[in-house]
Each structure stands twice: as C-alpha cells, then as structure tokens.
Amino acid sequence: MNTSGEGMGLLKGMAVGFVGVGPTGTPMARNILSAGASTFIYSRTPSIRYELARSGFHLCQSPAEIAEKTAGGTILILAGGSDAPSLIAEGEDNLLDVLHPDTLVVDLRTGAQTQAESYTLRADEKGAHWLTAELVRTKSAPDTVQEIRVHGPLAIFKRALPVLNCLSDTVRHLEGAENS
Template structure:
C-alpha cells in the first residue's frame, strides 16, 4: 500500500464491523449507523445487540465471519485478554477472517505490546491494525466528542479519519503501533489523579460545612477546574455512579502504567508512579467492596468511607 488507501470511505462502498457493544461501544457504533454506514456486529451476548439491530445493524455469529464481510473492523472491549481472544484466536478471530487490505481498529484501553503483536500479525496477512483508544466517557461517546489517540501506519489513520471524526471531536496521531495505548495509559494516570483530588475536595467541603454545589461552582473556573470536574462533579454529589467506564477498568489501566517496564535489558528503567500506585489501590478498594461495576466517579465512595461520611 502506498501513502493512502485506494478506496475513499463512504457509506456506499465501505463495509464496517463492530465488536464490543457495552456503554461506550454501543454509543460509538450508533453514531456510525446514524451517519448512514451499515454495520455488522458481533456480540457474545446477542440480547445486548437489540438497540443496534433496531437501528439497522446486522448480527454475525463469530468475529471471523464478521471480518470476512467487512473492510474495517472496530473493537471496543474490556480487557487486553478479550482483545487477544477476539482478534488473534485461530480460525475464529478477526484476523483469521479478514481479507487482504482489511483494517482492524482497536478502541479498547489495552496494552501497547499487544497492539504491536496485532499489528505484526496483521501485516503478515497484508492487513493493517490501528490502536485508537478514546477518552471522554459515556457523554463523549454519545455526543461524538471523544478524544481519540490513534497509532499505527499514518496513512491508514488518515484514511480512517472520516469515521474517527464521527466519533471524536479530536483525533491525534501518536506514532507507531502501541503508542495509542501508551497515550491512553498516561491519560488515565492524569484522570485518576483528578478523580482522587475531586473526591477528596468534595469530601473535605462537606466535612467543613460548605454547600458542595456552591463550592464546585466557585472553583470550577480556577486552577482546580478540569474536564473530570465537568463530567463527574455533579454525579459525585448526586451519588450517580452509573458507569461510563467501570471502576475495575481503572485498576486495569493504572496497572498497565504502574507495572510498566520498558524492555528486558539490565539498564532499562522501571517507571515510578506514586500517585498512580495510590489511585490503583483505591480503585482496587472499590472492587474489594463489590463496586467494580460502578462508574469511575464512584471513587468518592472510598474516600467518604475512610472519613465516616
């Protein structure tokens, strides 16, 4: 392939597959359907596909069967092991069915090394792989305001831009395979720190007798303000812990950062991340409390428990 993909992306000539229809994946896939693209979807639990089927999506019985009928396959799954199974499984995985010049786009918050492995396996089949995790939560997914960190072959990312721009208001090319997931891990380190700071700020405000909505309104325009506050502050106050992303996913994301070791040579450095380590422990506390399926804004419940609120 040269500097661009030979066929422009249009609803009439581009066949799209989608795997992963949780809160985020379903909203993202819905935006493609609403933009006129036809979708074939695969769901391990087909009953969860009803809303997309009502919008015109078709259902495939395996990732490989889906891939055989598609030019592009998007995945939005929970964990790296899910991505490995769905994409790389022999005979049933996406790559086993994808036709030459087909493209896999993984939106999962996954591991950079797995992205490199998938890219290499795709190239062996004369296919392409892009790792393109997202940030912006469930509201961003529904409104098409996600930030997308795309990595892989730059010409393929450019070719994909008409689709990525339907789902995201900002698409950044981050470099070679795995860099998208590395960017997302760093993003989650900052998000986790913001969630922790906001949880502690709201808990402190309540303890000292401040009206928390008024406190948040006062600080929102200053240095303490953040997108995390905009997205989750009111939900924390209202104890609305409906998930955009599960708390257990933050344990996974933080773990990929905290446990990161670059290579295996003696002179390689372990990345020391004290704030991320603490945040991972606190999210692990949510999981231990049985709250792993709450939204990440539920972190405030851990801080409130610690303070007897």
C-alpha cells in the first residue's frame, strides 16, 4: 500500500466509507484517514469497531449509515462471508437501498464480480456508480495488496483513482472495461 506519506492531505474534504474492515481493510482505512479524508467505518466485529473509533475513524452502526454519511463520496466494500449480500443488498440496513446520487462504490470483495451486474443496476437506479476491483496480493505477505485491477467505466475509474492510489502503488483499469 502507498504508505510513503506523500498523500498527506490528498483526500482532504472527501468522505470515504468502509463496509467491512479486517486484516486487509484496516491498513487501507488507515491510509485513507492519513490522506485526509473523513473516514467512516462499519465492521461486524466489536473489537475492530472500537479500536478504529479510538483512532479517529467515524464509527457507523450499519452499511446504510455509511451510505448516509458518505453521500456523494466513495464507499469501499471489503465485507466478506456469507452475510455480505445482506449487508450490501438484502438486509434491513443494507447499503444499496439508501445510496445517494453520485456516490461511488468500489467493491473490493473476493468474488465480487458474481453479483456485480445486479449491484451495478441497483446503483444506477439510484444515480450512483458501482465498480468492482480485484485485489492482487503478494504470496509472501497475503495481507499486502500488490495491485488493484478495476472493472467498470473508464470515467468512473478515473474518479476513484485518488482513493485507490492510497491503497496500492499499482492500480489498473482492465482492458475492455470502458463500456461496462
């Protein structure tokens, strides 16, 4: 991850939310906070929530609250597991039901491409934007993100780039995804 310190203040004035933080998401969230963004987090794990709240993050009680607090900003989804669809699209306080127009969502979950089409359509209905991304990790340090490969319209990718550059030194828009 880009931890060189060059990004200090790079995201000042931006609102960025994280749905799901753990071994991969916590360092990513710290980079976003260090870059100056107002950073909102949601995690199902109480110890992670409280640790990050003490570190200057804004603690949210649900994915829906993340969407409310970051209206028009960027939301990064890292939540995994079998209940991820309920957090994103199906549960009572899910993210997609309350997305605001012009909010950008980058889905960084493993296997996120399987639901990408339906999530993209639901985001489009709200006037929001949905990108999916693959995290390429190093074999020697599986919690380290070596590269982020993004699927989605090129113009939306360019909008996400300042945030994604804080997460990895290498961020690529995949060939042929311009018309996605």
